[in-house]
Amino acid sequence: MPRISVLPDTLASQVAAGEVVERPASVLKELVENSLDAGATQIEVEIRKGGVALLKVSDNGHGMDKENALMSLERHATSKLTSSEGLAAIMTHGFRGEALPSIASVARFRLTTNDDPSTPATDINTEGGKVLQVSEVARAKGTTMEVKDIFYNVPARRKFLKSEATEYAHLEHVVRLSALGNSAVRYQFKNNGRLIWDLKPTKDRRTRIADLAGHQVLKDLQEVERYMMGEIAVEGYLLPGRLARGTGKSQTVFINGRPIDDPVIRGAIRDGYHGHIQQGQFPVVWLWITMPPDMLDVNVHPAKREVRFARPTEIKHAIVEAVASTLSPQPRKPHSPPAFLQTSEPVAPPVRPVESVEQRTVEVTPREEESRSPEPVEPSAPAFQLASEWATPDQQEMALPVADEEPQEGEQSAPFSLIGSLQGKYWLMEDENGLVVFDPRAARKRITYEGLKRAYTENTLSAQALLIPLLLELDGHDQAALKAHLPTLHELGIEITSFGGNTFQVQSLPTLLELSESGDAENFVLGVIDQLETTSLKSAKAREKVLEQLLMAVAHQSALTQSADQQFALPVVAELMLCELPYCTPEGKPTMIHYATNEIAKKFGG
Ligand code: ADP
Ligand code: MG
Numbered sequence: 001m002p003r004i005s006v007l008p009d010t011l012a013s014q015v016a017a018g019e020v021v022e023r024p025a026s027v028l029k030e031l032v033e034n035s036l037d038a039g040a041t042q043i044e045v046e047i048r049k050g051g052v053a054l055l056k057v058s059d060n061g062h063g064m065d066k067e068n069a070l071m072s073l074e075r076h077a078t079s080k081l082t083s084s085e086g087l088a089a090i091m092t093h094g095f096r097g098e099a100l101p102s103i104a105s106v107a108r109f110r111l112t113t114n115d116d117p118s119t120p121a122t123d124i125n126t127e128g129g130k131v132l133q134v135s136e137v138a139r140a141k142g143t144t145m146e147v148k149d150i151f152y153n154v155p156a157r158r159k160f161l162k163s164e165a166t167e168y169a170h171l172e173h174v175v176r177l178s179a180l181g182n183s184a185v186r187y188q189f190k191n192n193g194r195l196i197w198d199l200k201p202t203k204d205r206r207t208r209i210a211d212l213a214g215h216q217v218l219k220d221l222q223e224v225e226r227y228m229m230g231e232i233a234v235e236g237y238l239l240p241g242r243l244a245r246g247t248g249k250s251q252t253v254f255i256n257g258r259p260i261d262d263p264v265i266r267g268a269i270r271d272g273y274h275g276h277i278q279q280g281q282f283p284v285v286w287l288w289i290t291m292p293p294d295m296l297d298v299n300v301h302p303a304k305r306e307v308r309f310a311r312p313t314e315i316k317h318a319i320v321e322a323v324a325s326t327l328s329p330q331p332r333k334p335h336s337p338p339a340f341l342q343t344s345e346p347v348a349p350p351v352r353p354v355e356s357v358e359q360r361t362v363e364v365t366p367r368e369e370e371s372r373s374p375e376p377v378e379p380s381a382p383a384f385q386l387a388s389e390w391a392t393p394d395q396q397e398m399a400l401p402v403a404d405e406e407p408q409e410g411e412q413s414a415p416f417s418l419i420g421s422l423q424g425k426y427w428l429m430e431d432e433n434g435l436v437v438f439d440p441r442a443a444r445k446r447i448t449y450e451g452l453k454r455a456y457t458e459n460t461l462s463a464q465a466l467l468i469p470l471l472l473e474l475d476g477h478d479q480a481a482l483k484a485h486l487p488t489l490h491e492l493g494i495e496i497t498s499f500g501g502n503t504f505q506v507q508s509l510p511t512l513l514e515l516s517e518s519g520d521a522e523n524f525v526l527g528v529i530d531q532l533e534t535t536s537l538k539s540a541k542a543r544e545k546v547l548e549q550l551l552m553a554v555a556h557q558s559a560l561t562q563s564a565d566q567q568f569a570l571p572v573v574a575e576l577m578l579c580e581l582p583y584c585t586p587e588g589k590p591t592m593i594h595y596a597t598n599e600i601a602k603k604f605g606g
Contacts, residue, residue, distance in 0.1 A: 021102050021150075023160075024050060024055055024150055024161075024170070025167065025173065025174050027055055028051065028174045029174045029178075030100075031055070031099075031103075032175070034057075035057060035143065036178070037061075038059060038061025038062050038063070039062050040061035040185065042185065042188075043058070043187050043188070044056075044059075045189045045190070048192055049164055050163070050164035050165075050167030050171070051167055052150055052151075052164075052167065053148065053149070055150070056145070056146045057144070057145050058145075059143050060142040062115055062141070063121075063142050064143065066134070069124055070124065070134070073129075074101060075101045105128060106128070106150060106151050106154050106157070107148060107150045107152065108128075108148040109125075109126045109127070109146065110144075111126075111146075112143070113139070113143040114139045114142065115141065117140060117141050120137065121137050121138060123136065123139075163480075165476075165483060169477040170476070172502075173475065173476060173477065175187060175189045177259040180212065180252055180259075181257055182257075183202050183207070185201060186198075186199060194501070197211070197212070197502075199211050199212070205288075206218065206237060209237060212473070213473055214471070220243060222238045222326055223237055223326070224236045224237060224322050225326070227318065227321060229317060229318035231295070232290070232291045232314060232315060233289065233290045234288075235287070235288050235322075236285065238283065238327065239284040241283060243523060244282055245284055246280070246281065246282065247282060247530050247533055248261075248282040249475075249477060250282065250285075251266060251269060251283070251284065252285065252286045253265050253286075253289065254289065255296060255307065256293060258298060260306070264316060267316070268315070268316040268317075268319035268320050269319060269323060270283070272319060272324045273324075273327065275328075285323070287322075294310065295309065295311060296308065296310065297309075415431050416430065416436060416573055417429060417430055418566065418570055421569070422437065424564060425564055427566055427569040427573070433597065434598075434599070434600065435594070436592050436594050436595075437593045438573060438576075438591065439592070440568070442585045442590065442591040442592075443572055445552075445556055445585045445587075445591075446576060446581065446582060446585050448513070448554070448558050448559060449555035450580060452512060452551050452554060453551055456492065456551070461510060462511040462512075463493030463509065464493075464510075466508060469506065470505065471499060471506075472525065472526070477533065478533070479502070481533040482496065482504070482529050484532075485550065488546055489550065491547075492547075492551070492554060493509060493512075494509055494528070495507040495508040506521065527556075527560060527561075528553050528554055531552075531556060552586045552587065555586060576591060
């Protein structure tokens with residue numbers, strides 16, 4: 001009996017019509033899902049020229065006989081669903097029977113398949129959906145689908161394809177997600193003839209994560225032990241908040257085996273990390289969620305990864321709890337005591353606790369500045385220290401071009417005195433007019449930005465080669481963002497070279513940033529790449545504009561990796577006041593807010 005049957009029309013129309021073929025990556029997604037549905041344990045993906053020249057998927061699944069192979073190219077031919085009752089409970093990836101005919105209609109398509117090793121395989125060649133030739137060939141059990149010259153007959157669509165790097169990024173993402181969702185399956189991935197991944201099958205998801213994200217993640221992965229809430233189960237792995245990224249794309253979530261990118265889920269993850277990440281950061285997670293199929297509607301958008309939940313609040317809760325309890329195994333206190341109550345103690349851990357970084361002491365000008373230097377307290381663990389030439393305002397002043405305006409102002413030895421810190425996030429100071437609240441990150445952004453810019457224009461920017469060159473596994477999106485700016489980054493002292501496949505090597509970083517060679521250098525570079533992806537760099541044509549944006553990205557990222565501990569308040573503010581524009585960040589946000597005493601008095605009715 002043929003395995004494939006044609007959907008009744010009523011059911012066909014119940015299934016939301018979706019645009020299957022949006023770009024090469026959407027085709028690849030369908031092909032790989034078909035292989036998984038066919039029970040493959042080995043999937044080979046080969047692409048050329050961003051998938052436009054070639055997309056080839058070979059599997060060792062159950063294959064098809066000749067009759068089924070021909071039928072698979074007909075609209076609404078599916079072996080996976082025969083009645084509308086089945087629709088709610090569907091667990092396979094495909095069920096519409098639309099993918100193959102849609103794909104075949106916009107490309108030169110070849111299907112070679114064999115369901116029985118004792119008989120020859122069927123080989124079907126089509127062009128624009130028309131069957132040109134059907135023949136018998138030799139092939140082991142399984143299926144190979146070859147899509148060439150995608151959109152060759154739809155020039156309007158072809159025009160919308162992006163650069164090879166961008167299309168590659170999307171394709172790579174498809175393979176990455178599929179491989180993460182199916183670690184028991186072996187995946188091979190080749191791009192332009194070059195082997196990018198050969199992922200061995202494994203029972204341990206950690207191994208698959210490490211094979212894809214780089215083995216350096218293993219030491220930081222935290223396991224989310226299977227967490228049940230009602231019928232919802234959540235498990236997976238997390239990276240600590242300090243390794244959060246600047247975009248949401250490193251959040252990988254599967255629901256019932258399907259990769260999902262959904263605002264409800266993203267919000268829940270963020271809530272679970274509450275107190276562990278800073279605003280605007282995205283924690284890195286890999287979560288596998290299972291729930292009864294009738295709790296979600298996967299039919300909202302066939303080509304996208306969004307879903308609709310029957311009971312979103314429950315799902316949200318399950319994720320928040322699973323994540324939060326992994327990050328802080330003991331029940332968390334709702335509030336830690338205000339920092340200023342902990343008088344002589346160092347301030348409560350900053351928002352980004354830095355583990356595993358060797359402790360360093362502050363290098364604040366030992367020989368002078370009684371009023372400016374804080375008590376030399378052991379830092380709780382600063383991510384890194386400002387370079388010594390930065391920590392010495394006097395030295396820095398000497399290095400400044402003799403300016404005829406402002407900067408002298410900052411010299412009037414410490415117009416600010418430290419009152420304390422607000423929730424470990426802001427520094428409270430007073431000056432002769434009232435209260436001044438500093439945003440440490442904003443201040444450091446300004447300082448680093450001007451420092452880098454000055455060094456760059458004066459040609460004194462020095463880069464420090466890393467003793468142990470840092471290797472980074474970058475996904476396709478990161479690569480596309482990075483590659484576009486490699487030369488400019490190099491000019492800023494950030495030297496990164498391709499190391500083959502998805503691996504990149506960071507060879508040097510600006511000396512000014514004084515990043516330790518362990519975690520923060522990596523964190524810093526990844527953060528800069530995220531910035532490249534999110535800033536308006538793409539539209540910036542002029543060289544200076546690009547440079548400016550890069551300087552901002554570097555300054556922004558380096559500020560993120562620094563401690564907000566109040567022991568750094570006075571030296572940092574002193575440096576800030578030496579800047580040309582101390583009152584705002586390069587982006588124009590304030591670095592400090594002033595509350596005049598008389599305004600405050602007024603509020604009290606004085
Ligand atoms: P759907 O996956 O929605 O059923 P498709 O158009 O993707 O629809 O595929 C049509 C049919 O072709 C599938 O139902 C399946 O029976 C068959 N098929 C497609 N790809 C493969 C494959 N790699 N191995 C075996 N059978 C396949
Ligand atoms: Mg399918």
